[in-house]
Amino acid sequence: MGRRQEWDAIVVGSGISGGWAAKELCERGLNTLVLEAGPPIDPAVDYVEHVPVWDMPYRGRGNQEALERDQFIQKECYACDEWGSKFFVNDRENPYTFDDDKPFHWIRGRQVGGRSIMWGRQVYRWSDLDFEANARDGYGVDWPIRYAEIAPWYDHVERFIGISGQAEGLPQLPDGQFLAPMDLNCAETHVRERLLEAYGRDRVLTIGRCAVITENHGGRQACHYCGPCERGCITHSYFNSIGVTLPAANATGRLTLRPNSVVHSLVYDEERDRATGVRVIDAATMATQEFSARIIFLCASALESTRLLLNSATPRFSTGLGNSSGELGRNLMDHCMGGGARGTIPGMEDQTTFGRRPNGIYLARFGNVKGQDEDYLRGFAYQGGAGRSGWGRGNDVPGFGADFKHELRTPGPWRFNFFGFGECLPVPTNYVELDNEVVDKWGIPALKVHCQWGANERALLQAMSDQAVTMLEAAGATDISPYVYDLPPGLTIHEMGTARMGRDPGTSVLNAHNQCHDVPNVFVTDGACMTSSACQNPSITYMALTARAAAHAVELLDRKEL
Amino acid sequence: MERRELLRALGLGAATSALAGLGPTRLLALGREAHGHAASTGRLFTTHQAELAGVVAELIIPTTDTPGAREAGVAEFMDFMVERTFDPEERARFLAGLDEMDGRSLRLTGLPFLEANEPQQTAVLSGIAAEAESLRQAGEDDPPHFFHVVRELTLFGYYTSEVGMTEELGWRMIPGSYDGCVDLAQPRPGGF
Numbered sequence: 099m100g101r102r103q104e105w106d107a108i109v110v111g112s113g114i115s116g117g118w119a120a121k122e123l124c125e126r127g128l129n130t131l132v133l134e135a136g137p138p139i140d141p142a143v144d145y146v147e148h149v150p151v152w153d154m155p156y157r158g159r160g161n162q163e164a165l166e167r168d169q170f171i172q173k174e175c176y177a178c179d180e181w182g183s184k185f186f187v188n189d190r191e192n193p194y195t196f197d198d199d200k201p202f203h204w205i206r207g208r209q210v211g212g213r214s215i216m217w218g219r220q221v222y223r224w225s226d227l228d229f230e231a232n233a234r235d236g237y238g239v240d241w242p243i244r245y246a247e248i249a250p251w252y253d254h255v256e257r258f259i260g261i262s263g264q265a266e267g268l269p270q271l272p273d274g275q276f277l278a279p280m281d282l283n284c285a286e287t288h289v290r291e292r293l294l295e296a297y298g299r300d301r302v303l304t305i306g307r308c309a310v311i312t313e314n315h316g317g318r319q320a321c322h323y324c325g326p327c328e329r330g331c332i333t334h335s336y337f338n339s340i341g342v343t344l345p346a347a348n349a350t351g352r353l354t355l356r357p358n359s360v361v362h363s364l365v366y367d368e369e370r371d372r373a374t375g376v377r378v379i380d381a382a383t384m385a386t387q388e389f390s391a392r393i394i395f396l397c398a399s400a401l402e403s404t405r406l407l408l409n410s411a412t413p414r415f416s417t418g419l420g421n422s423s424g425e426l427g428r429n430l431m432d433h434c435m436g437g438g439a440r441g442t443i444p445g446m447e448d449q450t451t452f453g454r455r456p457n458g459i460y461l462a463r464f465g466n467v468k469g470q471d472e473d474y475l476r477g478f479a480y481q482g483g484a485g486r487s488g489w490g491r492g493n494d495v496p497g498f499g500a501d502f503k504h505e506l507r508t509p510g511p512w513r514f515n516f517f518g519f520g521e522c523l524p525v526p527t528n529y530v531e532l533d534n535e536v537v538d539k540w541g542i543p544a545l546k547v548h549c550q551w552g553a554n555e556r557a558l559l560q561a562m563s564d565q566a567v568t569m570l571e572a573a574g575a576t577d578i579s580p581y582v583y584d585l586p587p588g589l590t591i592h593e594m595g596t597a598r599m600g601r602d603p604g605t606s607v608l609n610a611h612n613q614c615h616d617v618p619n620v621f622v623t624d625g626a627c628m629t630s631s632a633c634q635n636p637s638i639t640y641m642a643l644t645a646r647a648a649a650h651a652v653e654l655l656d657r658k659e660l
Numbered sequence: 661m662e663r664r665e666l667l668r669a670l671g672l673g674a675a676t677s678a679l680a681g682l683g684p685t686r687l688l689a690l691g692r693e694a695h696g697h698a699a700s701t702g703r704l705f706t707t708h709q710a711e712l713a714g715v716v717a718e719l720i721i722p723t724t725d726t727p728g729a730r731e732a733g734v735a736e737f738m739d740f741m742v743e744r745t746f747d748p749e750e751r752a753r754f755l756a757g758l759d760e761m762d763g764r765s766l767r768l769t770g771l772p773f774l775e776a777n778e779p780q781q782t783a784v785l786s787g788i789a790a791e792a793e794s795l796r797q798a799g800e801d802d803p804p805h806f807f808h809v810v811r812e813l814t815l816f817g818y819y820t821s822e823v824g825m826t827e828e829l830g831w832r833m834i835p836g837s838y839d840g841c842v843d844l845a846q847p848r849p850g851g852f
Binding site for chain 2: 156157446502
């Protein structure tokens with residue numbers, strides 16, 4: 099190991115959670131080192147949202163040969179396309195394993211900004227329907243917090259990053275600090291109105307709440323509606339850590355960002371009962387080095403943070419640092435997605451949309467909201483939306499020539515899609531462990547993932563499809579086609595759990611402030627901390643929990659309790 | 661014009677006013693400077709096959725009040741895609757489909773395809789299209805008939821080309837705003 103260096107705080111990871119940890123810790127006075135496994139990226143060079151399709155050799159279809167060779171897992175993500183594949187890891191350098199009959203898709207981004215570069219930007223608050231879910235039906239352990247404790251931190255995060263959305267007053271989907279909402283389009287407004295007539299306020303179709311700013315905000319420019327946010331945004335109109343949180347951290351003068359720094363493990367001092375730092379491998383030179391700090395925030399993504407703890411076993415913690423409960427690695431969750439239906443909304447043929455809205459609709463959970471009414475536990479929500487079909491329909495009809503071309507110039511009928519996202523139950527049999535036979539490019543043991551959907555997730559997927567059909571019928575749709583996709587866990591890229599929060603150190607890894615019960619100066623604030631999954635996109639909750647944990651950590655340091 | 665000039669323009673003031681000074685052509689040129697790739701050049705098709713592909717593509721998407729497949733360079737793109745993305749069997753079927761154009765034309769018109777006049781060429785392609793459609797109706801279009809493959813490549817190549825997107829569909833890189841419900845017939849200077 100090379101020379102040692104001392105910091106107040108080390109943050110592992112520079113994505114959605116790491117950027118927030120860096121900002122909050124720096125702003126609260128700590129000299130903070132952010133370690134990022136991947137390279138830096140330069141928005142002016144690397145962002146490709148304005149590169150037109152005709153400048154791509156495969157016109158967006160990608161070099162399949164290269165994807166099959168280097169990104170055979172990553173390519174399953176829609177954003178890992180001809181433009182954006184560079185923001186996803188090389189699967190040969192970053193192996194992981196799973197049981198043959200239990201495929202798991204682990205989609206990863208290693209660069210400064212992490213997956214905040216190409217995330218889906220949808221942000222929905224949780225409510226007590228979600229925080230009380232485990233206590234209600236007995237799956238998992240009870241969350242150690244309730245909505246009232248996280249609500250001010252949702253406010254804090256939303257005000258800073260800028261969220262556009264429509265307040266609807268729904269108890270199961272609390273409103274937030276919203277900038278002006280984006281428009282629903284003609285067909286979506288039609289469906290919203292028909293559903294309100296049929297179901298009242300139980301099923302309110304609203305515009306997606308998203309981390310894309312519709313007004314200039316915090317020195318960043320309003321969205322210009324070019325469309326593909328996942329390729330980057332030169333005006334920083336959507337939230338990512340490079341454009342928003344890391345600059346705020348840097349402005350304090352207390353941030354040191356170190357890219358190409360692959361964290362191997364944490365260093366633990368048995369006598370002091372504290373983690374004292376981390377061991378880092380230089381991604382390019384393979385040289386190793388240690389960095390020391392008073393507190394450590396793990397924000398490397400759910401499975402990377404857990405892998406790091408598993409790879410930091412000590413004589414006292416022989417199965418992984420902070421694992422006296424035996425729960426480290428257990429209760430892996432991901433939202434089950436892909437039950438739904440499509441249909442044609444007749445009429446409105448003289449109308450279309452202008453601009454490319456990087457957002458869709460949201461229809462909040464309605465099942466089991468007022469009580470346990472359904473055969474399944476918990477629930478699901480829908481995303482999706484409407485659009486007029488384009489030239490691609492030319493492949494489905496006979497013809498060619500001038501009339502054919504002219505016909506394709508006018509957009510086709512309005513098609514509406516309800517696509518469901520369901521809650522995943524926390525169960526100990528969905529878990530990760532180190533695979534002692536496989537290592538990554540840097541010699542770090544790979545993860546072995548054991549994860550599959552259970553009967554409840556399958557019931558949710560079917561119900562999503564059935565209810566989508568019912569609602570499309572209520573909205574007057576025609577040509578309704580239901581679907582239930584068989585997608586493996588992981589692909590929703592909402593992986594959660596494996597180091598859950600809880601009240602009891604005997605059954606959880608982290609306490610109510612994301613602090614390791616066993617090693618109090620280690621905090622885990624990314625998806626690993628999640629005690630249940632709800633059905634809402636989770637990133638805003640990671641951000642709020644991270645900011646809250648950082649404030650708590652600094653208070654503890656100030657009181658000399660760490 | 662440098663890409664960083666675009667970045668400055670985008671980063672200052674209201675999006676619409678900052679961008680108003682940049683013509684779409686210049687905006688797009690920036691993207692090309694930073695990320696452009698050499699245009700794909702024919703590498704698989706013989707000269708004769710390239711000419712056949714060019715005529716077939718132009719019959720499918722002809723020049724009308726807007727440019728057609730020929731101006732969009734569809735045949736060259738088709739060559740690239742067939743060479744780079746088709747498996748050997750698909751490639752062989754596609755080339756055979758092109759090569760059969762002359763035989764079909766001779767039978768129908770007495771002339772090789774490229775020497776036939778446009779109505780004759782249209783008649784030849786109509787026959788092929790009808791054959792493909794009847795296979796589809798019968799649920800027997802697997803592997804897909806040559807006509808369906810060449811038409812798919814033509815539509816994809818044309819509607820993802822610069823002329824196809826900007827002149828035919830009115831696509832613009834930076835709309836600058838979003839409106840969920842506009843009159844289809846109303847002219848939109850910013851495009852879709």
